[in-house]
Amino acid sequence: MPEEEPERLISEDGLRLDGRKPDEMRPIKIRAGVLKRADGSAYVEVGANRIVAAVYGPRELHPRHKQKPDRAVVRFRYNMAPFSVDERKRPGPDRRSIEISKLSKEALEPAIFTEYYPRTAIDIFVEVLQADAGTRCAGITAASVALADAGIEMRDLVAACAAGKVDGHIVLDPMYYEDGHGEADVPLAMMPKEGEITLLQMDGDMTPEELKKAIRLAKKGCKIIYKEQRRALKRKYGEEE
Amino acid sequence: MPEYELHVEDREVVTPGELLAEGQVVASDGTYTEGDRVYSKVTGLADIQGRTIRVIPLAGPYRPTPGDLVVGVVREVRFSTWLVDIRAPLPATLHVSNALEEEVDLIETDLSRYLREGDVIAAVVKEVNPVQQTELSILEEDAPVRLGRLEGGRVVDIDPVKVPRVIGREGSMIRMLKRELECDIIVGANGRIYVRARKEPKSRREALAARALREIERRSHLKGLTEWLRSNLRRLARW
Numbered sequence: 001m002p003e004e005e006p007e008r009l010i011s012e013d014g015l016r017l018d019g020r021k022p023d024e025m026r027p028i029k030i031r032a033g034v035l036k037r038a039d040g041s042a043y044v045e046v047g048a049n050r051i052v053a054a055v056y057g058p059r060e061l062h063p064r065h066k067q068k069p070d071r072a073v074v075r076f077r078y079n080m081a082p083f084s085v086d087e088r089k090r091p092g093p094d095r096r097s098i099e100i101s102k103l104s105k106e107a108l109e110p111a112i113f114t115e116y117y118p119r120t121a122i123d124i125f126v127e128v129l130q131a132d133a134g135t136r137c138a139g140i141t142a143a144s145v146a147l148a149d150a151g152i153e154m155r156d157l158v159a160a161c162a163a164g165k166v167d168g169h170i171v172l173d174p175m176y177y178e179d180g181h182g183e184a185d186v187p188l189a190m191m192p193k194e195g196e197i198t199l200l201q202m203d204g205d206m207t208p209e210e211l212k213k214a215i216r217l218a219k220k221g222c223k224i225i226y227k228e229q230r231r232a233l234k235r236k237y238g239e240e241e
Numbered sequence: 242m243p244e245y246e247l248h249v250e251d252r253e254v255v256t257p258g259e260l261l262a263e264g265q266v267v268a269s270d271g272t273y274t275e276g277d278r279v280y281s282k283v284t285g286l287a288d289i290q291g292r293t294i295r296v297i298p299l300a301g302p303y304r305p306t307p308g309d310l311v312v313g314v315v316r317e318v319r320f321s322t323w324l325v326d327i328r329a330p331l332p333a334t335l336h337v338s339n340a341l342e343e344e345v346d347l348i349e350t351d352l353s354r355y356l357r358e359g360d361v362i363a364a365v366v367k368e369v370n371p372v373q374q375t376e377l378s379i380l381e382e383d384a385p386v387r388l389g390r391l392e393g394g395r396v397v398d399i400d401p402v403k404v405p406r407v408i409g410r411e412g413s414m415i416r417m418l419k420r421e422l423e424c425d426i427i428v429g430a431n432g433r434i435y436v437r438a439r440k441e442p443k444s445r446r447e448a449l450a451a452r453a454l455r456e457i458e459r460r461s462h463l464k465g466l467t468e469w470l471r472s473n474l475r476r477l478a479r480w
Contacts, residue, residue, distance in 0.1 A: 040300065057302075057330065058302060058330040060330065060332070070372070111257075111258075113282065117330055118371075118372045118373050119331060120330040120331060148257050148283075149284065150300060150301070151283055151298050152283075152301065153257070153271075153282040153283055154257035154258065155258060155273070155282065156257060156258030156280075157256065157257055192258075193258045193260075193280070230256045230259070233254075233256045234254045234256065237284075238462065
């Protein structure tokens with residue numbers, strides 16, 4: 001983002017490199033039902049992140065020994081396009097995307113009434129077209145809208161957002177440069193209705209107080225995203241709030 | 242002091258997790274409760290009737306329910322059953338005892354004598370067990386149409402949640418289509434629709450029926466659809 005190495009990531013008047021306040025999110029855009037062939041789909045922009053999610057199912061699960069007799073199996077595939085980052089990303093799953101796939105699945109599963117769809121699979125695909133930090137969160141946000149768009153029964157939508165530590169300040173929704181040059185990153189996913197957290201990670205160092213502040217901030221971000229998710233679903237059926 | 246409080250209006254679009262009502266209400270399909278709070282579990286239209294509240298889904302898979310008339314495609318012939326695709330998450334089974342009146346010697350008989358892979362059938366959902374194993378029957382006496390193999394004609398798949406629209410209020414839409422197009426139409430609750438023309442030119446009539454059904458699916462949210470379609474059938478025919 002900056003042409004030259006900036007001396008500091010937060011200016012004297014407390015603004016970030018992209019002009020945001022520490023507790024300010026990047027602009028968000030969400031659309032539901034963007035793919036014709038998928039049972040449910042969504043497109044999400046968070047800052048310069050561009051992400052598409054597709055949901056298939058519930059459908060028959062093969063091989064049969066992987067079926068669960070009492071519930072659906074949720075499968076999640078997070079993938080980054082080779083052109084999604086500055087340096088070409090080698091295509092295919094790597095250590096990082098396998099990890100993100102696993103935890104995204106675990107972040108969404110508590111929201112789904114999997115017991116209604118025994119012996120089936122619900123397949124979720126998240127494709128990152130352009131990455132700008134916080135793709136795992138934007139991916140979960142998109143996947144949750146795609147699940148609701150597919151008509152799958154859920155307790156709540158799952159909204160996700162990150163907080164981070166940059167130049168000693170706790171900030172909401174770090175962008176690419178802050179993520180790369182900051183001290184810590186805390187992605188968080190939650191079901192906003194009850195405030196239940198379904199994903200919490202911390203990459204970097206923070207004091208317990210800083211972590212608490214980061215969680216508070218990320219939760220605030222999730223609530224903003226949650227509103228956008230619901231608006232996107234309602235907009236699909238012609239109801240603008 | 243009211244015994245309950247509604248948080249949404251009738252016909253409002255709601256999303257999963259949205260609070261619909263609190264207090265002494267009857268929570269019906271598409272909802273779940275926590276204490277005395279009622280939430281939606283799908284994306285759909287809130288439907289409030291008196292103190293009964295439900296959500297009509299706007300998308301979603303077909304969920305077989307006993308008594309449903311469905312149109313299925315035979316996928317596999319087994320020793321004593323047929324596996325039938327009814328567009329549910331899992332295939333349904335049709336057992337010989339629910340398909341044939343006469344006794345058959347299963348050792349001697351290959352069931353594909355009666356129904357083969359690819360055959361289209363009209364059937365009734367007989368039973369759905371807790372793990373969603375679905376049993377069909379083509380021997381139900383009181384079925385609204387003749388059950389069993391459907392020959393000739395064509396099959397159109399539409400979104401299962403839009404089936405009520407194809408039928409219309411008290412069957413008005415489907416009656417109009419049958420009359421105007423001179424076709425026999427069987428609407429499966431699973432969103433699979435079988436159409437067969439009664440008069441020549443058959444394939445043209447059937448193609449027009451398919452187009453009309455697609456149009457209903459596309460315009461399902463509009464009011465006065467039956468009338469619109471009746472007056473636009475001729476235009477559709479010219480496309």
